[in-house]
Amino acid sequence: MFLNGGLPFVELSLVQVMPDSKSDIQSILDRLPDMRTPLRECRELILANAVMVGEIPAPTFREEARIEYVRNRFAEAGLQSISADEMNNASGILPGKTGERNILVVAHADTVHDESMSHTMQVSPDAVTGAGIADNSIGLASVLSLPWILDRLGINLESNLVLQASSRTLGRGDLSGLGFFLDNTTVPIHSAICVEGVHLGRLSYSVLGMLRGEIVLKVAPVSTWDESSGRGAVAVLSELITKLLSIRLASVPRTSIILGSVSAGSSYNVPPTRARLKLEVRSEAAGQVSAVRREIEAIVAEIRAERNVDVEFQVVSRRRIGGIPFGHPLVTAGRKVMESLGIEPKIAPSVGMLSATADRGIPALTLGLTEGSGLQTDEESIRIEPLFTGLSQLIGVLMAIDQGGCDAED
């Protein structure tokens, strides 16, 4: 499959031997801690992928150049059925011995950083720094490197791995890339792992109810010296925000409103005519997100009527509550894999890629690979050493799925 056979094969009895018994996950767990050593020998390979993929800007809806790189990498790895679909997802299949199952391993390719931002990465012995490295260049690079890593470790799974860089995930992308793939793929997906760069220990199996929306408010221009001096869009938006904060939210099950972004105006002394608020509503309880949405719509209508302004609330994305239960064998396997590697699981419901799989009834986990900081800034950084534990975890879960230990009882 690889040029010159790929990286030199490592004589590792710990990973060459697959479990004798299909239900015996313990034989996998016993071998995981020692997997970190050969994984460290793949360090340059993974980091080179992270740097090269990360230095190609890929804001949501403009992922083409990064997807082209991913497709070339898949081709070099000898994957089958490599494609870029209508939504710009790059996919390829690493065939298993029997192909009995198809396991999707997906990382999102898009970032919040537009092309004008420097995407230059800096590599030190301990860390990699640069825009988008944690979210999600290192996650995507790990998926890209997986064929070489498995080859290096001498692991031949029974199942097919469907490797994917998904596009149009973030913000207004609203998971449309992954959703399109899952709705239209001809390959039945048995289960999925969503790979995120950070944080190691993340274990997501359930999906929160969520909506993201934008309130855009427009007012008529006002003179700086007239009677309404100092008002303008900011003042009206401030009034609206005060009302939003007075919405009563249940603490159990938890429901919350996150005011994520406010933008308005450009100067000190000119009241803006336009203001925008981006917000997210999350809830662990069915129906709560819809209830809060109705309250927001009522507040918007009230402001529109009382202040005689043009104000609209637009929902840009929604998630339904879903996922798999804590007792699902896939979650159990994930926890056991983490424990065997000394990782403390941090259970966190997801509003990301996991909801696309959950909506379609596909058992899935989201896993983080390493530690990081400065998320979504140009000082974004990941630590290198924990990555090898994170990759051992990913491979351990894949092996557990592969040997059948994660199948739910009918």
Added chain:
Amino acid sequence: MQKIEHWIREQTFHHSAFWDLRAMIEEKEKKGLSISLCIPTLNEEKTIGKEIVIFKSELMDRYPLLDEIAVIDSGSSDRTREVAASFGADVYLSSEILPEHGFKRGKGENLWKAIYQLKGDIICYVDADIANIHPRFCYALVAPLIYRDSIHYVKAFYDRPLAFSHGVRPSGGGRVTEILVRPLFSLFYPELTALVQPLSGEYAVRRHVLEQLPFPIGYGVETSHILDVYREYGLDAFGQTDLDQRVHRNQSTRDLGKMSFGILQSFLHRLKMHGTVDGLPALSNLYRQFQAHDNSYEQVVHEIIEEERPPMITLPEYRDKFGISGSGS
């Protein structure tokens, strides 16, 4: 100048022509060539890690084009050597190579000592301060040497402006190239004007050519190489490859002034040595700039001495190491 046009047509390449690394490696192995990458450094801890990671992963582990990756360091006071070694580069202190010949501080010194220290039939030099480093910065320079036996010296150039509005765009080098070197070449060596960026720090050369070249240790090393190779082999020995863009830190105009002074020293020395001009007066080593304090001006004098190392082939240690008989002179 039909010669120039023919040369540009035949021996100017774009890196995309060399995308097929498998084919390149097959050809390299068929010809029994070995290739060394040399990265000269002085306080480059911020960029060296990424360069080593990318070259090692892509051109050693994944595609075995390079036989060694070496960092030759002038004595960095930051973590340059530690970072490079941590990612698997062979790291050498320039002062510890051929110590009996002493140590001179300058990039050319590192390039010269690399000829002794490294083992490749081809040595590719790449600067350490490239922010947008990519494997093409190496493979697209060695490729013409692998495929074309008549080419001995391949320079990089960078010709992808961020924006241009017309079909025809000016193509050229940096400020020192356009203001100093190109006018000099136009006057004395018109054929060499075909080199788009004669001062670029990225180039690949055959050992049997490198070992014959004297090495200025400072700013003049690239210019002297070009003049010496041109005199010995002619324009046909050169190739050049367009690597699109190079992102690096910009130097101040004052620094470029010092650089130009060093290059001019080497250039005039070559003119004299090659018998192109005679009657040059004794040249000063002092480069004078001025700075203002309120209403007064003061001189800032830099002593810039373009010392040269002799051709490596003339060193007995080198001939012993590589099994070369004779004096090499």
